[in-house]
Amino acid sequence: MKTKPFWWEEAEPTHGERRFDTRKFSVVIIGSGYGGLSAAITLAEAGVTDVAVIDAQRIGEGASSRNGGQIGSAAKFSLDEAARRFGLQRAREILDDYDQAMPFMLKRAATLKDAFDLNLSGSVSGAHSYKDLKAFRAYRDGLSLDKRASVDVLDADEMQAVLKTDIYRGALVKHDTGSIHPAKYIRALANRARELGVRIFTGFRYVGSTRASGHFDIRVEDVETRNTVQLSAEKVLMAANGYVDPSLRWLRQRTIPVQSYMIATEQLPFDQLEELMPRNRVAGDTKHILYYFRRSPDGTRILFGGRARFQTSTAEQSAVGLRKFMLHTFPSLERAAISHSWFGNVCFAYDFCSHAGRMEDGVHYISCCNGGGISMMTYLGHRSAEMMLELPGHDRGIVNSHFPRLYFYNGNPWFLPVVGTFYRALDRTARLFDKAG
Ligand SMILES: Cc1cc2nc3c(=O)[nH]c(=O)nc-3n(C[C@H](O)[C@H](O)[C@H](O)COP(=O)(O)OP(=O)(O)OC[C@H]3O[C@@H](n4cnc5c(N)ncnc54)[C@H](O)[C@@H]3O)c2cc1C
CATH class of the missing domain: 3.30.9.10 (D-Amino Acid Oxidase, subunit A, domain 2)
Known part of the structure; x- marks a missing residue:
């Protein structure tokens, strides 16, 4: 038995660029999964130049090249439950986002040149x-x-x-609804992004950033050499989903x-x-x-x-x-x-909702697929790009919705075995x- 994803037999993740010939970008996106690459594509399609996607692993080596490839997108809560948390108007918009996610993904898929075994047989x-x-x-x-x-x-x-x-x-x-080959889909997104001029760098871990006047000073570490590289960008998007680093406390306390x-x-x-x-x-x-x-x-x-x-x-x-x-x-x-x-x-997320917005340090984020994010993270990458482009109407639904945190939680999910046992008992x-x- 091989201990690697079956999908990698036909589409193993590959490295992107391993050297920075420029250090200045308009937008730096951390994470080369569906979310990060989809954000990059929307930005580049809108005419933004000098967009960089950076990943500590190979392209899409996080969840995006390993998943089940099922592409539906249903909310895990009702309108009433969402209305209690977000108010009725926002709740309606959030459920609308869940309805929009798969049609958007299919629209984006139609712009990709590489095939990825899309099958809409239900x-x-x-x-x-x-x-x-x-x-x-x-x-x-x-x-x-x-x-x-x-x-x-x-x-x-x-x-x-x-x-x-x-x-x-x-x-x-x-x-x-239906299915895709997830690793071929990420490869197709990466090729589309590169065709639009997006640079993809891999083997660099985002360590942190500081806001200066009008831009961010960003530190990434070469995973092989441990050397730090200093970059700058006007905007930063964190698209790390379940791979978010423990040092990023704001996100870890919420996920x-x-x-x-x-x-x-x-x-x-x-x-x-x-x-x-x-x-x-x-x-x-x-x-x-x-x-x-x-x-x-x-x-x-x-x-x-x-x-x-x-x-x-x-x-x-x-x-x-x-x-x-x-x-x-x-x-x-x-x-x-x-x-x-x-x-x-x-x-x-504690509210089982996906989230997108901006952290207190000004870094944008998309987060929380809640188990199923092929369509949703593709869509949220696009929505957060709309937010970075400051397009009218971007502040709606999931974008800028309240992102709850647990106060006793430091980012280490020690309680999972207990919650798991409880849920198994409920199922029985x-x-x-x-x-x-
Ligand atoms: C086994 C499995 C089965 C699944 N099945 C399905 C399914 O059938 N249908 C469905 O819709 N969803 C499914 N999912 C979920 C789906 O895969 C994810 O929702 C989706 O891939 C998330 O995309 P993303 O871009 O948000 O994150 P990811 O693809 O996880 O990408 C995040 C990237 O961020 C990078 N990163 C993180 N921190 C840093 C840092 N500090 N510096 C540099 N890079 C960093 C990581 O290396 C990673 O590549 C499944 C997931 C798994 C694991």
Whole structure:
């Protein structure tokens, strides 16, 4: 078994430039994931020159080249819950941002020259309990007529036609979502950014910046030599998501980095997998500690993700737990060997909302994919570029929304095992007292 992302077989991250021939930029963006590169593309498309993207790792080597490749974007809260936190107007705008994220990502995708296995054959979300199935029905009934046409709610028998497992009470099927090859997508974004004149530097860690009159003095450290390089820029954007450095206290106090794990099976007969997951739809479920899974773009492997353990785990350790979850879902895969196991960091906010704005030191940020950020971080990169361009109307929805912090929290998520155990207990209890009707 290889302990690297399956995606890297076809699109392993590459280094960008390793030498600075200029030290002065208009905008410096930290993080070469979807968020950072999308911000750079919007700035360059608006005519901003001298934009630099800097990453401590290779291009997109954070979560963006390691994820499950499922591209939907749904808020993890209702309008009422958001209204209590942000006020009704802001709450409506925030939910509108969640609706806009995937259409924006598809619009941006249409401008990319490189293919990345975009597949819009839909998604299936398994209902863990009858209560969740009822919530799916209420969700569908609350949609406008045109949106309702793209959604189906199926009971456990009906769902066998879209996902062949008996562990769910039914499912919500969305016909207008789907999947990508995540590492090919990041490569396509990087190529588009470079085509527009954006410079991408890798192997440099952002250490800090000081605001001087009209610009920022920025310190980055060469990861290999440990030499410090001084740069300057008019604006700085932090797009580090779950990889934010512990020294960046303002962001760390507001964010919880969490590891997410995945495995891939060896190649299996196409027809066997077509029976389990017809038409290569992607799948997830409604548990607190959810499973998410799909087939590889060529349809011959199952890629299965989730949180196998709440302690920090190695790829070998997590593979054992994930394989168990996969067999729970699809017992017929008993003989399938695991070819790859890997993990990466996602980032949660206490309010489960994504955030963008400016920190007290003037540095812009986008943060908190809350587990699913292919569409959202692509979109938020664009929105934060609009903010840096000071375009009218940029202060709405997620941009400049209140970003809560926990006062007893110093950035080290020591409580995750406790929270994990609690959520697992909730998932078990939901099935113990589960009744149809
Ligand atoms: C296993 C897994 C499965 C997932 N599945 C899905 C899915 O199916 N669908 C979905 O929508 N989302 C999924 N996600 C989440 C998705 O991958 C992320 O939301 C998205 O990639 C975040 O993009 P980003 O640009 O914000 O951050 P990242 O891609 O994480 O990029 C942040 C970058 O910042 C760099 N960085 C951080 N600090 C510094 C510093 N001080 N100096 C220099 N560089 C720095 C890091 O090196 C990193 O490359 C998954 C994530 C994981 C890990």
